[in-house]
Amino acid sequence: MSIAFLLILLCLSLITPTPGFAQDELDPNIRVDIEAGFEGSYRTGDWFPVTVEIANEGVDIQGVLEWSFPAQDDDVFRQVIDLPRGSRKRIVMSVVSPDGSFTRNGRLEVLNGDTVVFRQDVNLDAYASDQLLIGVISSDPALLSSLESLQNPNYSSTSVLHFQPDQLPQHAQALNTLDVLFLHDTDTFSLSPAQYEAVRLWVHTDGHLVVSGGIDSTQITPELAALLPVETTGNLIQGDLTDLQNIAPNFDLPNATDVALTEVQPKPQAQAFPNGPDATALTYTQPLGEGHVTFTTFDIATLRGWQGDVSFWGRILDPFPTGEPGTMVRLERYNVLQDALQDSSFALPSATVLLLFMCTYIISIGPLTYLVLRRLRRLEWAWVTLPVTMLIFATTFYFIGFGLRGGQSQLYQVAVVQGFEGESQGLGTTFMGLFSPQRTRYTIEIPNSELISKFEDWSEISNTQAIIESDDTNARVADVLVDIGSIRTFINETVIDLPLQVESDLSRQGQTIQGELQNINDSVLNEVLIVSGDTFIRVGDLQPGESYTVDFDTTMAAPIWNVSIASDETFNRTGIIQGLLNRGILNRTGNTNLDHVYLITWQDVSIINPLLDGRPITQPATSMYVIRLNV
Numbered sequence: 191m192s193i194a195f196l197l198i199l200l201c202l203s204l205i206t207p208t209p210g211f212a213q214d215e216l217d218p219n220i221r222v223d224i225e226a227g228f229e230g231s232y233r234t235g236d237w238f239p240v241t242v243e244i245a246n247e248g249v250d251i252q253g254v255l256e257w258s259f260p261a262q263d264d265d266v267f268r269q270v271i272d273l274p275r276g277s278r279k280r281i282v283m284s285v286v287s288p289d290g291s292f293t294r295n296g297r298l299e300v301l302n303g304d305t306v307v308f309r310q311d312v313n314l315d316a317y318a319s320d321q322l323l324i325g326v327i328s329s330d331p332a333l334l335s336s337l338e339s340l341q342n343p344n345y346s347s348t349s350v351l352h353f354q355p356d357q358l359p360q361h362a363q364a365l366n367t368l369d370v371l372f373l374h375d376t377d378t379f380s381l382s383p384a385q386y387e388a389v390r391l392w393v394h395t396d397g398h399l400v401v402s403g404g405i406d407s408t409q410i411t412p413e414l415a416a417l418l419p420v421e422t423t424g425n426l427i428q429g430d431l432t433d434l435q436n437i438a439p440n441f442d443l444p445n446a447t448d449v450a451l452t453e454v455q456p457k458p459q460a461q462a463f464p465n466g467p468d469a470t471a472l473t474y475t476q477p478l479g480e481g482h483v484t485f486t487t488f489d490i491a492t493l494r495g496w497q498g499d500v501s502f503w504g505r506i507l508d509p510f511p512t513g514e515p516g517t518m519v520r521l522e523r524y525n526v527l528q529d530a531l532q533d534s535s536f537a538l539p540s541a542t543v544l545l546l547f548m549c550t551y552i553i554s555i556g557p558l559t560y561l562v563l564r565r566l567r568r569l570e571w572a573w574v575t576l577p578v579t580m581l582i583f584a585t586t587f588y589f590i591g592f593g594l595r596g597g598q599s600q601l602y603q604v605a606v607v608q609g610f611e612g613e614s615q616g617l618g619t620t621f622m623g624l625f626s627p628q629r630t631r632y633t634i635e636i637p638n639s640e641l642i643s644k645f646e647d648w649s650e651i652s653n654t655q656a657i658i659e660s661d662d663t664n665a666r667v668a669d670v671l672v673d674i675g676s677i678r679t680f681i682n683e684t685v686i687d688l689p690l691q692v693e694s695d696l697s698r699q700g701q702t703i704q705g706e707l708q709n710i711n712d713s714v715l716n717e718v719l720i721v722s723g724d725t726f727i728r729v730g731d732l733q734p735g736e737s738y739t740v741d742f743d744t745t746m747a748a749p750i751w752n753v754s755i756a757s758d759e760t761f762n763r764t765g766i767i768q769g770l771l772n773r774g775i776l777n778r779t780g781n782t783n784l785d786h787v788y789l790i791t792w793q794d795v796s797i798i799n800p801l802l803d804g805r806p807i808t809q810p811a812t813s814m815y816v817i818r819l820n821v
Contacts, residue, residue: 637799
């Protein structure tokens with residue numbers, strides 16, 4: 191009988207539509223094309239773009255596009271959309287994957303109010319951080335595919351991803367999936383200013399951009415030309431590629447002669463290759479911030495069919511990833527607030543205070559109550575006095591705890607900002623810790639921002655799913671539940687206008703760095719450190735316009751692990767730096783690029799202006815700036 195009953199239930203489940211997936215909920219008048227990631231690929235833990243082409247042939251829609259990872263109980267990303275009848279729109283959402291999950295599918299839904307009118311699951315290819323990912327924008331869908339055989343000791347494997355210019359993200363953080371980006375026969379005039387800015391900051395913070403010359407180099411815009419290691423004259427000259435033959439002498443290079451080359455004038459920092467005494471320079475590379483830009487005077491498609499192209503590109507591409515401090519904090523799953531907050535609101539009562547409270551409670555409901563009632567000859571009142579005494583102590587304990595935790599919500603902010611000398615913009619990663627004295631719900635809104643994600647919390651027992659919603663101007667996390675006396679943590683990543691600017695005239699002679707450093711701001715630079723590799727010197731506070739003479743012998747300087755920074759009653763700055771160092775985040779760049787020199791300083795202000803339940807708030811904040819200096 192039981193087997194028959196189970197079979198009946200099974201048949202009913204097969205013919206009954208699953209709630210939320212019923213076909214009659216879906217609108218056949220909605221047409222959607224989706225491209226997630228780069229050629230369907232993304233790097234786990236990094237932001238990536240989801241490009242949506244949507245057309246509406248039915249009723250007007252005022253709702254949201256919603257992206258989620260069905261296999262993971264993680265963030266849900268929504269984009270507000272207004273789609274009148276007959277309209278067609280193209281929307282690029284930025285989403286971040288659950289770090290380490292390697293989830294293979296996402297889901298896009300279109301919601302009109304609370305009704306799902308479209309749903310589609312999207313297959314994804316997930317890559318780890320130790321895999322070299324090369325992006326190629328070209329009309330040739332197979333260009334440079336041979337580089338998947340490229341071997342590099344810093345990476346476990348190499349993959350080549352092809353995509354179109356309109357899929358290029360508008361946020362530098364959404365380009366972090368890629369280690370290298372090739373631009374070939376691309377009309378860069380079609381790129382938006384936001385895309386240019388994203389590429390520029392991506393290069394400065396970690397990327398390697400390779401731009402192809404040759405016949406199509408006339409399509410290079412002034413904005414892109416400013417990044418190149420050469421000045422192009424606009425002329426083509428005839429040359430040959432025979433000097434590349436020396437890289438792989440066992441393989442003949444076809445079409446090596448009578449090649450159209452872009453005529454260029456190298457910039458001062460450009461490094462030519464090949465660079466032998468009798469060689470003709472065919473490529474130029476220059477560092478730009480933490481990254482590099484390479485320009486080939488020839489069309490890179492000319493190397494098609496040459497079996498030595500992998501060896502050639504292996505010589506050109508930068509083998510040492512550096513990483514961004516803010517992004518690495520998120521990837522390492524390190525909650526900066528854990529080591530930063532030292533607010534007295536989070537201090538538990540001492541063991542002595544708790545012991546005294548318990549002893550007083552026990553004495554009050556036991557011997558003291560008995561002695562008082564016996565003296566009054568009213569022992570029968572105990573059934574009233576005992577509950578009243580317990581209620582008084584419980585109420586007292588509640589208000590003591592409420593007072594220790596604070597009587598109002600707080601939004602603590604700790605930011606890590608990466609910037610570069612001479613650059614007006616940088617990348618800021620802000621950790622926002624939302625503390626609540628009671629169990630309630632909040633809405634956090636950040637104007638002029640999009641990239642918000644949930645972070646692991648150390649004090650939240652039930653880490654519920656977060657819904658991140660964006661429109662044309664703002665991003666918000668709505669209806670956030672925070673338990674009593676708990677903190678929910680969120681990360682905001684954004685491009686900011688750097689409020690701090692310095693000028694330096696530094697040079698390196700062996701292991702010694704010397705020169706002048708000047709504060710050109712109207713505000714004080716607090717607790718300034720100069721860091722190179724794993725060593726540092728302390729500068730102290732730099733007043734507006736003040737200069738400092740740098741004489742930094744890295745062989746004699748103190749190790750960065752011994753650094754100590756003055757802290758206030760809310761934030762432990764030494765704890766922040768030590769936490770970053772212990773996880774290899776702050777000193778990762780120093781270990782791989784010992785020639786790089788950084789200035790670290792602090793400001794006790796927030797780099798963003800969040801709204802809590804629609805109201806501006808002024809809350810405790812501190813920001814650590816890591817500025818790459820020109821040497």
